[in-house]
Amino acid sequence: MRIAVPKEIKNHEYRVALTPTGARELTGRGHQVSVQAGAGEGAGFADRDYEAAGARIEADVATLWQDAELILKVKEPQAEEVARLTPQHTLFTYLHLAAEESLTQGLIESGATCIAYETITDAKGGLPLLAPMSTVAGRMAVQAGAHSLEKAQGGAGVLLPGVPGVAPGKVTVIGGGVVGENAARMALGLGAEVTILDKSIARLEVLDDRYQGRIKTVYSTADALDEAARTADMIIGAVLIPGAAAPKLITRAMLADMQPGSVLVDVAIDQGGCFETSKPTTHAEPTYIVDGIVHYCVANMPGAVARTSTLGLTNATLPFVLDLADKGWQQALRDNPHFLPGLNVHDGQVTYAAVADAFGLTSIDPAEAVNR
Ligand SMILES: NC(=O)C1=CN([C@@H]2O[C@H](COP(=O)(O)OP(=O)(O)OC[C@H]3O[C@@H](n4cnc5c(N)ncnc54)[C@H](O)[C@@H]3O)[C@@H](O)[C@H]2O)C=CC1
Ligand SMILES: CC(=O)C(=O)O
Numbered sequence: 001m002r003i004a005v006p007k008e009i010k011n012h013e014y015r016v017a018l019t020p021t022g023a024r025e026l027t028g029r030g031h032q033v034s035v036q037a038g039a040g041e042g043a044g045f046a047d048r049d050y051e052a053a054g055a056r057i058e059a060d061v062a063t064l065w066q067d068a069e070l071i072l073k074v075k076e077p078q079a080e081e082v083a084r085l086t087p088q089h090t091l092f093t094y095l096h097l098a099a100e101e102s103l104t105q106g107l108i109e110s111g112a113t114c115i116a117y118e119t120i121t122d123a124k125g126g127l128p129l130l131a132p133m134s135t136v137a138g139r140m141a142v143q144a145g146a147h148s149l150e151k152a153q154g155g156a157g158v159l160l161p162g163v164p165g166v167a168p169g170k171v172t173v174i175g176g177g178v179v180g181e182n183a184a185r186m187a188l189g190l191g192a193e194v195t196i197l198d199k200s201i202a203r204l205e206v207l208d209d210r211y212q213g214r215i216k217t218v219y220s221t222a223d224a225l226d227e228a229a230r231t232a233d234m235i236i237g238a239v240l241i242p243g244a245a246a247p248k249l250i251t252r253a254m255l256a257d258m259q260p261g262s263v264l265v266d267v268a269i270d271q272g273g274c275f276e277t278s279k280p281t282t283h284a285e286p287t288y289i290v291d292g293i294v295h296y297c298v299a300n301m302p303g304a305v306a307r308t309s310t311l312g313l314t315n316a317t318l319p320f321v322l323d324l325a326d327k328g329w330q331q332a333l334r335d336n337p338h339f340l341p342g343l344n345v346h347d348g349q350v351t352y353a354a355v356a357d358a359f360g361l362t363s364i365d366p367a368e369a370v371n372r
């Protein structure tokens, strides 16, 4: 198979979808790997490292895309990348389509086969290609939020651990999955008072057992959200309904109940965000203020720690990449029921129901697409 690895072009995105180690696995099986010149630089991989792994370096981005069958990326395609997609391409990357109607439309019109990392499942009910980046983003959320609490950033001037004689700051995490647990762990490590809200009792049981009362667990209701708004110095949004647009859990009206200079960190922004006042920001300008509340809404948080993130992400994606290369997308998805829900768009049709629902489109069953 002819495989292409473009250089990521989203703002301050330094990850790359394939390491030289991964390239060596692919070329060793007889596949042709072309890597855009400089694609690995931000993650610490030089062109010569890919060449040593048997890959070709391609300087011309148009040629790279035109020659490829399988395109490996990290972030959802940007407009100029969507324009390069054709029916010959299988695209494997994060897509987060429910948050972006124009991207969804662009992929439909491209005719390409588009498989999302974030909707692939595992036998334990998890999302194994989202989890490593959720771990990174959860861990970063507290450091981003703590910085945002400083006065120079518009924050309330609260130091999360407090000092002897001064109580620690309060952090509430909404959604106790991978992002939420990792954020809570970091906040706990900093000495903050930490509460996790979740709709899943089973998940709250796991967290309660794991942290033995050091983290408060609360069933997520409108009352619990009101209480969080009134009391928390920092609220971290970490909910997910796989593939779907995030529910808006903190409304603009609720900002009036928050202490001025409190911080909202919306990690769920890649699925549209779980605060009404959230809008995607970039690492170049990560925060903005609404009604005195600092908002941090970077949609590619792991891109800032590209070395760690690239290694973590590609450990998880490589087995799926090898399957796509060896078998082609149809057979690979037919053979693995957990790979199948990764298919989001094929041949002009949406194949993931929650994405279609977000925009009032119709979808077809991915099983129908792979058996055509
Ligand atoms: N901004 C960024 O750079 C990144 C964002 N993310 C995003 O973070 C979000 C969370 O991801 P994960 O932690 O991996 O998901 P997860 O599936 O592990 O956890 C989500 C949790 O939210 C809970 N939940 C769902 N609806 C809820 C509600 N109404 N109230 C309270 N809890 C609710 C679920 O029960 C689950 O425990 C996703 O949107 C993901 O795409 C992940 C990585 C990077
Ligand atoms: C999951 C995601 O959006 C990211 O890693 O950028």
Ligand SMILES: [Mg+2]
Pocket: 076, 096, 099, 270, 299
């Ligand atoms: Mg996005």
